[in-house]
Amino acid sequence: xxxxxxxxxxxxxxxxxxxxxxxxxxxxxxxxxxxxxxxxxxxxxxxxxxxxxxxxxxxxxxxxxxxxxxxxxxxxxxxxxxxxxxxxxxxxxxxxxxxxxxxxxxxxxxxxxxxxxxxxxxxxxxxxxxxxxxxxxxxxxxxxxxxxxxxxxxxxxxxxxxxxxxxxxxxxxxxxxxxxxxxxxxxxxxxxxxxxxxxxxxxxxxxxxxxxxxxxxxxxxxxxxxxxxxxxxxxxxxxxxxxxxxxxxxxxxxxxxxxxxxxxxxxxxxxxxxxxxxxxxxxxxxxxxxxxxxxxxxxxxxxxxxxxxxxxxxxxxxxxxxxxxxxxx
Numbered sequence: 562x563x564x565x566x567x568x569x570x571x572x573x574x575x576x577x578x579x580x581x582x583x584x585x586x587x588x589x590x591x592x593x594x595x596x597x598x599x600x601x602x603x604x605x606x607x608x609x610x611x612x613x614x615x616x617x618x619x620x621x622x623x624x625x626x627x628x629x630x631x632x633x634x635x636x637x638x639x640x641x642x643x644x645x646x647x648x649x650x651x652x653x654x655x656x657x658x659x660x661x662x663x664x665x666x667x668x669x670x671x672x673x674x675x676x677x678x679x680x681x682x683x684x685x686x687x688x689x690x691x692x693x694x695x696x697x698x699x700x701x702x703x704x705x706x707x708x709x710x711x712x713x714x715x716x717x718x719x720x721x722x723x724x725x726x727x728x729x730x731x732x733x734x735x736x737x738x739x740x741x742x743x744x745x746x747x748x749x750x751x752x753x754x755x756x757x758x759x760x761x762x763x764x765x766x767x768x769x770x771x772x773x774x775x776x777x778x779x780x781x782x783x784x785x786x787x788x789x790x791x792x793x794x795x796x797x798x799x800x801x802x803x804x805x806x807x808x809x810x811x812x813x814x815x816x817x818x819x820x821x822x823x824x825x826x827x828x829x830x831x832x833x834x835x836x837x838x839x840x841x842x843x844x845x846x847x848x849x850x851x852x853x854x855x856x857x858x859x860x861x862x863x864x865x866x867x868x869x870x871x872x873x874x875x876x877x878x879x880x881x882x883x884x885x886x887x888x889x890x
Contacts, residue, residue, distance in 0.1 A: 562588045562610060562628055563794075566618065566659070567635030569593035571738040572673065572730070572786055574603040576632060578890050579787035581608050584795075590628075592618050592635060597740035602889050615655070622662055630794055633659055633672040639744050640677060640700045641843060652703035657710065663722040664714075669797040670722035671790060674708050674807060676731040676779070676852055677701030686779075687855050688729060688809040697849070708807055715805075724797035724805060728790065731811030731854050734821075735783030735874065736882040736890035747818055748780075748875060751825040752883045760834045761822045768850050773837040774819035777851045779811035782874030785866075786810055792864045803862045811854025812868040824872055828879035 563580065567573040568591030580586040589609035594616075595601055604612070613621055615635060622628060636652045656672060663670035679686050680695040691709070696702045708727055715721055734746035741749075751761045763774040789810050796803040823833045840848065869877070882888045 562590050562625070564590045564592060564618070564622075564628055564631045566592040566615065566631070566633045567673070568609075568612075569595050569600055569603050570634060570638075571603070571735070571741065572733060572783060573632070573634040574607065574737045575735065575783045575890060576634065576787045576790055577604075577607045577609060579784070579791050584791065590621070597742075600740040603737045603740070606889060619658065619662070622666075628666070628668050630669040630671070630797060631659060631663055632790065632794070633670065636673060636704075637700065638675075638741075640698050641743075642698075642700055645699045645703075648699050648703040652700070653707050653710075656707050660711065660714070660722065660725075661720075663725070664720040667723050669724040669794070671726050671728070671793055672707075673704075674727040674729045675701060675704045676729050676809070676811070676854070677849075678705040678708060678729060679849075679852070681849060682851055685855075686809065686811075686853055688807055688858050689855075691807065712807070721805075724793075724802045726793045726803070726805060727807040728786075728810045729807065729854070730786060731779040731781050731809070731852055733781055733783050733786055735878050736888060737783070739888065746780075747821055748825055748878060749883075751822045752829065752879065755826055755829060755831065755834070760836045761826070762836050762838045763818050763822060764840045765837045767840050767845075771850055774822070774835060775817045776848075777815035777817055777853070778821075778849075779813070779815050779853045780821060780871055780874070781811050781854075782869040782878070784877075785812075785868045785874075788866060789859070789864055792866075793862075796863065803864075806858070806862075808859045808862065809854035809856055810859070811852070811856065812870075813854055813856040815851060815853040816871045820871060821875065824875040825879055828876050829884070 587608040734748040
């Protein structure tokens with residue numbers, strides 16, 4: 562069985578979709594703690610063997626000897642979370658306990674890191690060296706702390722899972738993100754704001770040299786994210802597993818929020834209509850103006866499939882999900 566923590570979340574549920582539809586796997590254990598009233602709908606199209614609350618997982622692991630991999634997507638993912646004790650408990654200690662269990666029982670372990678670990682990007686976005694990164698918020702720091710802890714375990718020759726990888730996700734968008742509300746992608750916000758008001762609000766260019774709406778991000782479609790994780794999972798089951806390590810998951814091409822919003826409206830059959838607003842106070846000084854993944858390490862590991870362009874990903878998302886009566890994947 563394959564355990565997916567955060568399996569009712571956006572990336573976790575799309576990973577379950579990939580395993581169901583692309584690999585024919587239904588022996589999945591979905592682990593989560595659903596707090597949003599509509600989030601259960603991320604699972605309505607999925608086939609899986611068991612659903613567990615996050616606090617039930619370790620008892621389940623001790624009682625079952627047929628776990629073949631753990632895909633750890635569960636975490637507090639809000640970049641605005643201010644309770645650092647919660648971040649430590651959920652994003653650090655829980656992850657450390659899962660890593661240690663996988664090391665003891667020799668189970669492959671794959672986990673979610675984040676591009677938020679790169680902070681403002683002043684040290685670049687190179688996944689070959691992460692020691693000097695300076696995150697901008699507690700969420701990013703919690704992910705960076707666990708990355709460093711993992712690398713320390715390896716360096717100190719402590720027990721490790723037989724195959725493992727951490728994934729620094731860049732700006733992921735796509736179906737099943739609807740429960741994330743403020744933390745949902747700008748693609749989702751564009752679709753809903755345009756439906757409600759006829760316009761999309763984007764931030765003004767509050768930094769010197771940045772025009773309105775021209776903040777740049779590496780937008781990566783969630784189905785491509787699942788494809789990358791499935792590559793590492795399948796390689797772990799093969800005779801030639803991919804190299805263990807921490808990898809960027811992005812397209813390698815930065816695009817503007819203006820580009821993204823324009824593509825959403827185009828696929829809705831509408832003319833572009835953007836209103837520029839001031840950045841909220843709680844984001845000032847904690848905002849990334851540019852992200853772009855370096856993906857050479859990922860390519861060197863053997864993942865050769867192309868990533869969807871922004872145009873391709875937005876077209877699939879808007880036309881096949883957001884504009885359908887049932888938007889769930």
